[in-house]
Amino acid sequence: MSKKTKLIKKTSKSFLITGFILIVLSSIILYFYTRNLLQNEIEESLYSTEARVVFAIENNKIQFSLPPVTEIKKVNKLKRKILKDTVIYDASQDEMELFRELTTFKNINGENYQITVRNLVVESENILLGIVISNFAIFLISFIFLYYLNTSRNLKLWKPFFKNLEQMKQFSLTSKKPIQLIESDVLEFSELKMQIETLTQKVQTDYENLKQFTEDVSHEMQTPLAIIQAKIDNIINAHEINDKQFKQITSIQKDIQRLKQLNKRITILTKIDNNQYINVSSIHLTHLINDKIDSYKGLNINNISCNSTEVLMVSMDSYLADILINNLFSNAIKYSRKKDKILINTTKNSLTISNIGDKALVDPEKLFNRFYRESNKNYATGLGLAIVKKICDLYQFKISYQFKANHHIFSIEF
């Protein structure tokens, strides 16, 4: 995913960039325009000075030069007029100065004259610079001002949007409360608000319906299952059947048992969703674990050992604590060989359970999904770990899975 920029930052940024480009462009244009204007002014004054000089010569009034401003020379041949920039030492300023120079050749009263008039350009350059700098400054100040004004106005304008966004982030499907959005006088925001409300409402009802449906299905399934089971119990008692039929019938019983488990687990998931486990008490998880290990010994499961450095106490519903431990255990038992050790470790605020595995899971991120099974063996319902995750989520415990040194390791931080 590419890096995301905040809306306000983004609009401000484009505002600033546009502002900067505008400043530079306008300064450049202003520079060339003013320069051109000044140059025209200088040339105009040069031409007018020249005209006056010509007029003075014609009337024999002057015959002198005043370098560098005016120079009058008699020449043999007339040439084309020259208009150029030139650098001349100015004694009054004691430095080299840039002059604009106009040289014309005129035949006045039968004699050929070369008339050169010059004008100092330096001052015009300073004026030019002054104009550009003040333009720059005016623009900059107004842009900074506009920037802050804009940002604060935008923040105010977008406030309903950000508030509602925050509400949406906090929106939870499982809570039955409708989303609380604030109204805005901006048409688009108002529309957005309405759409979000409609959508979340729909999602919530759909979710509720789905939950209800799951609950109903698992509930409705129990009676027919009970009937099947009862009938089977009677068949094996009332009828003469052969060994093969008995095997088949008991295998049906096994399938009913699977459905029973499935039903039970779906019910647990639904109940957690419905927040029906509310009897939070302090649970001695280390005790619970050791009790479980003992009870598994009766099932001839002797490969579990608990290594507790510290006692683990957790505040949660006792029934859910039982299910949590049970499901983690049964998962480890189902996916390990009978001889392989299953190790449990508890500290003051964490629980780890590890069992030996040949290879890492193909899709570890799907591990806690409903009905995800790594293999089809052991008649797993595919709900055990989903329930574990759900319980952890309910109490904000952090559960993680990793495969390390040929061990499947589940850890919970409480």
Added chain:
Amino acid sequence: MKYLIAEDEIDLQQSIVTYLQRDGNICEVASNFEEASEKVSIYDYDAIILDINLISGSGLDVLKIIKKEKKRAGVIIISANNSLTDKLQGLDLGADDYITKPFHLAELNSRIKAVLRRGKYGGDEIMVFNEIKIDTKSRTAYINHKAIALTRKEYDLLVFFISNKGRVLSKEIIAEYLWGDDSDLLDNFCFIYVHINNLRKKLTAEGAKYIKTAYGSGYKFIED
């Protein structure tokens, strides 16, 4: 014993009747709320098997009637709802036990007998089968008045067998009875053999050869 089975699912009701009648019990049935309320107030039963969701009313209300009329009958609630609150509510109202659908008839039967044995309802704390006598209060089994040492599971197994004497019990039913949900942790039921064989050895040593194999993989507690 005289039982009332109040269950609106006729198939289930009849299956329960069939199973319970094998011991020579008298089974009456009620298929809806009205029938159930009427029967419990008029007649006396040793045990009432009561479905919570009766077609036209709640089994819990029938239970209230039973308690109001001070009937001395053991009440076992059967329900499709596995919720703890329902269970507690039922037990609070004075039910003796609670079983969730689907269940094995053998399990229901042994629960009924356990309720009856508690003494209140015309039952006896002592279970007798020929020379075997079980004192359910002290959880001790005697053969010809000689106490035999049984583990907890072996004792439970023996009670389960005697409660369901003459019926075929598959390994699955036994496993579920003894270990509940944990029973599905095991790929095979070898461990069942271990427990049954140990019990059988202990009984046979005292001359009580009643555990018979049925259909190769099931068991039956029966006299020759």
